[in-house]
Amino acid sequence: MDLGPIDDSVLTMQALHRSTRVWNGSEDPGILTIRRNSVVLHRLVPLDELIVGYLEEAGFNGTTRICFIGIDWHLITALVERWRPETLTFHFPVGEMTITLQDVQVILGLPVDGLPITGRVEQDYDAFCLTLLGFPFPENNKTEGRIQIQQFSRWFPNLPNNAGDVEVQRYARAYILQLLGGTLFADKSNNLVHITYLQFLKDFEAAGKYSWGSATLAHLYRQLCLSADIDGA
Template sequence: MDPGLVDDSHLYLQATHRSQSIWDTSSTVVLSCRRREAASQRTIPFDQLIAPYLEAAGFLGVSQVGFMQLDWHLITALVERWRPETYTFHMPCGECTITLQDVAVQLGLPVDGEPLTGSLRYNWMLICNDYLGVVPPDMKGQRLSLPWLAEQFEELPPDTDIVSVQRYARAYIMQLIVGFLFVDKSNTLVHCMFLQFLFDFDQAGTYTWGAATLAWLYRELCRASNAQSLEIAGPLMLLQSGVQAASEQSGNMLLIYRWTFDRLSRSQINWTPYTPDIMASLPVRCQSGQAVWTYIGPLICFHLVEKHQPDRVLRQFNMLQTPPTISYTNQRLHQIDLRGKHGQDWRRIHAEHIGVLNSRYDFRVEAPTTSEPTVSENYFVLYRSITRRFITQEGAFYHCMYDFVDEVQTFSVEHDIEALGQICDRTTERVDHIIQQTR
């Protein structure tokens, strides 16, 4: 059985990708999806008094997003098709991905503005005292306890002064930031680096919280796509919100999702879900930043630098998709994390990438628009030679059988050979039965 990938110059990290391990071993390992339950349940409750401050800082939209039950099997199946070389999901019908447009529309976060990065050389105890009005009794390096923070802001009395309301708003935003958007693998600790941007709420709204959120998700996807990874964190609601989960659950949902993606056709993807009518009904915050929705270049979140490549998914913008070019991922950047880097000034370290981001209007996609999602004539000729179409050997086998049956059925219909058509129907039923046995 052949998984595809005739030309490996595009997907050059295949040897360490989890799809290679799955093909070789038929692994059914499901990724653990990390989230902070306290934050997802809004331990620090929303109060209408803080709404103006959340709006100014760009977080009112996120505060209104409801709880979403994560489907670990679905997310795992998506990660298996995520490629860190291209920052896209490789489906049989082409590439697709989460873009700045998705972040803006779904979360209402600002995606056009100043990069979210800076120095870690602060007295964080002093910052906590000035911004929150409380000092943590014990800090783990540059992190404070999320349960402790929630205990300090259990409720907001109606006669509270403005300073206290602002402090409460900052604590609530920190809960959203570290518990909903920038989720990491720590269950109870919160990094203080984001707090430095929340003194002035109007100024906070000028930063690209949405772009930073997308950078965080990209990094988590890239890490999780490695064959050795067992978990994934980040804003996973963005990953799941655009995919229809199965209505029926069984013990082997991962296999079912794999099979579904193996057979995914162009018509089964809603490439442009944000219709003019939908966009017109959304708040202004969800429509802002359209000038950079097709920006090609780095996304920055402190130490993270990840690539936004809408040129590979132009069908999502009603533009003509041409064959993709080779995309090189900077492995040095991909290995950077915060461990042991308490005094770094990331604005200085990433100055080159910030320079590109500051010229973002000069790095936007230019392509012919189309009335419906369209690819050029030669797109699939190249794409099918450089993509990994199948994740498992079973998937490749089932696909070959279905293709054969489809071809014979077409022949039988055209030549009105009823008996042959019936045989093909029975064969298809047998294949379906085999699939059902894997559930």
């Protein structure tokens, strides 16, 4: 069996690729740990019909309709071993494949046209959270600028039927933040979401003009590249 790559003029990072350990057989890299918090999301915050309109306006209603899907860790590990950071494609014996913006739009229902998700939070964390979520930013998270997803269950219990528009909007933002940190932009923490995303949810109509699908795909590419690294996990 040809271990490859046959031509390293394009695939120049083989020495740093996870598959090198597989080919050498000297050290089994093992199965990757797959991280997502969608289970926590569906358990902590029910999808109340009062917030659906805001989720749709912001471009996330399609994502909320996706049922829980089991993850095959072995299959994903095998795919990562075929992922090439140089070309952002999976290299198979039959050719190359990749995940496209159309895939993201069809599968996740996210908008792929619009403004880029970029920038940083300039506002004071406490004032920002008090205005848009209704609680001060947790003191122990200020260094990293991230919130523990599990805390949303305490801050946002079941939405009252007589809730005002401001409260409903805060619940919608909390739901979207959990969706971003738990599924779309999940990372190795498996429990944190960065407060910087909140700036894009101040106005739901404006939020729907951003290309959330592009940001999700870029994040996925980055995580695949990190996982394909010889020291990745």
